[in-house]
Amino acid sequence: MKYLCLNSLKRVFPYTGMITAFISSVMNISNTLTKLLLPYVPAYFRKRIIRGRLPDLQTNLDDITFCEACSIEEYMSCFRLLHDVYVKAGFIEPTSPPLRIIRHHSNPEARVFMGCLTDNQAGKTPIYTASLFPDDKQEGLPMDIGFKPQVDELRSQGRRLVEVGCLASHPLYRKGNKHIPMLGNRLLVSYAINTICADDLLITIHPKYLKIYEDILLFEKIGQISSFSYVNNNPAVALRVDLNTVAQRFKEIYGNMPKKKNLYHFFFESGSTPIELPFEENEDEEKVKRYYGADMIERVIAYSATGQILPLTSG
Template identity: 25%
Template sequence: MVRIRRLILPVRKMLGGTLRKLFNFLPRERRFAVYRNFVDCDPAPDERLVLKIAETKEELEACFTLLHDAYVGSGFMKPHPSGMRVTIYHALPTTTTLCAKYDGQVVGTLSLIRESVLGFPLQRIFDLTAIREKKGNVAEVSALAVHKRFRRTGGSILFPLMKFMREYCTSFFDVRHLVIAVNPSHIQMYESLLFFQRLTQNVVENYDFVNGAPAVGATLDLRAAPEIFRKHYASKPPRRNLHAFFWQLEMPNIKMPARRFYTTNDPVLTPDLLDYFFNVRTSVFSELSDRKKCLLHTIYDLPAYRAVLPVIAEGEQDRSVRRRHRRFSVRCPARFSVVGADGKESKVALEIVQLSRYGFQAHALTAVPIDVWGEVTIQLGPAEVSRIQVSASRESNGGMYGFRLGEPDLIWRKFVNALYSGSTHADLENATRFMTDR
């Protein structure tokens, strides 16, 4: 994530070393109020600033290059020969990369990752149960960077980019809850200026997605946010009023995508673009585990994409999963929700009787569609609920179905790891050994 703390450089300049230490002893809300007094959001940005979806090869490459340089500079990744930071999540049609361009040059970027069979990056280390229990879709804000030329100019790029993100999420992306994983040194800025709430007070000391740096998870409810912003910003002058800036101001610099249909995603990656970024310039596809290669094929299940996707033998995933992973006998109630071709949602009650790392067998009293992805809600224990994208891969006698999982969430990982280690239910909170099958 970009160093949002640069937005309060005036505070740091104002405070000497001794005063800064005393400032840190102030109550949390007093400190946050001081930070908010130094917000600078221009309600009329220069017309040379354009905010749009990155959709061309040149725009995407500029975004990935900007991100690479920012992450290398912060120690969040090692330099890559391509000069770009590209992850498997950038390859998904449910991910949208936004960019800020100034005089035609990309100077800011962030990516919004909607849930897919690959899940979210941060679900490997943070529990999203409380958020999933609320209404509304979830998206992870990731890959945020601002060009160094604009990092010392307050929020001249960052705030318009975040306004674009907010409008896109609520008007186009059908997202209510944002989640982020940021370095602990940055989290107070997200809490004080943007009112993100921590997922947990604990800091994850080693987050492999950002080169082993520590991380803090946080979330923002976009439906509840306007009232919170109004309470803290409405009385401030225009350049410090983030409530008016985010929710009332019409900004002509923002160019929303033109859509023919009422869809919620804006996929821009053609087969040629996928090949260029994930095969030619980088080796992201070839470095995936066999399982993730299979999941990628389920996402791009079209002949036009087959030639650029990583090669994997048909049926190899199911055989390898059965061969490599132990199975455990359980009795867990679950509910499988799937949307049919007619757009109607159906729910099927399940009882899971056997599971492994990446699949389970369940009994169903009614028919379950085969090879159709949906969400399963599983009661793994009295207080442990897992929600994962799954699909039924086969049916056997007596209403028994085999299911394959998308990317497991933290609760599922804890549960299975506890089973592998012979732990009891009480040990689940400590069963946090994460798998390294990237």
């Protein structure tokens, strides 16, 4: 039905490209005018306009290194950045120590990623962080607290789920710079597909970002907007993208666009975002414990409170 409606629209408006170009030219007058008019533009034209206004994509940044957090100091830096950004946004109240850690970070399969300046003499100080949480039989996913029926529906289909969350960018590198979060997105998608072998990537976002995720990144809503206790009861909406079909969907929509604006090329042809890993994923269990899971999170919390590094627990 969706494709029938789209074909009907093209027959009724044979000059959709001209119409889109005209609307875009009007909106180029000012960002204020764009914000005022865009919500009232029909969805088909709105999506074409938004996708056409994508900034030129960079497949790599020489001054940014992406890696997994694998030391107490790196975890603390990520959790501190997350805490500070969320406090400023009103998503959480300040805590002591100033770290944003959720219980799902204790999942041994959870991963915390960070983007750091390569020329930082003070070590790896993140300006970007994101976490991936594979579904866990005991703890579930963070979004279960607000959207469990929708997540359970996916589980009932036998799908392997992974949620991206705890996203934050340093404010000094956020305004007007979409390259860092886009490279982060590419890293997360690649890791979810190639390392975790997930079927669905899930996320909860503030509704003000909904059109970005729906119109550009091709996520789909799986629930209505509701308050979310994880972020001070701010409004949130749950989204998913089917990782088994996402490459084909990106190809259909972006495949014929110039490479600098071609998200299919960016995500699936240009190579994955370079990332430094502490070790290969098939390493022994003891080494995994050293870097991930409940034992590491316990050591991070203890170190933040006492300055003392706890030894690894045995057994």
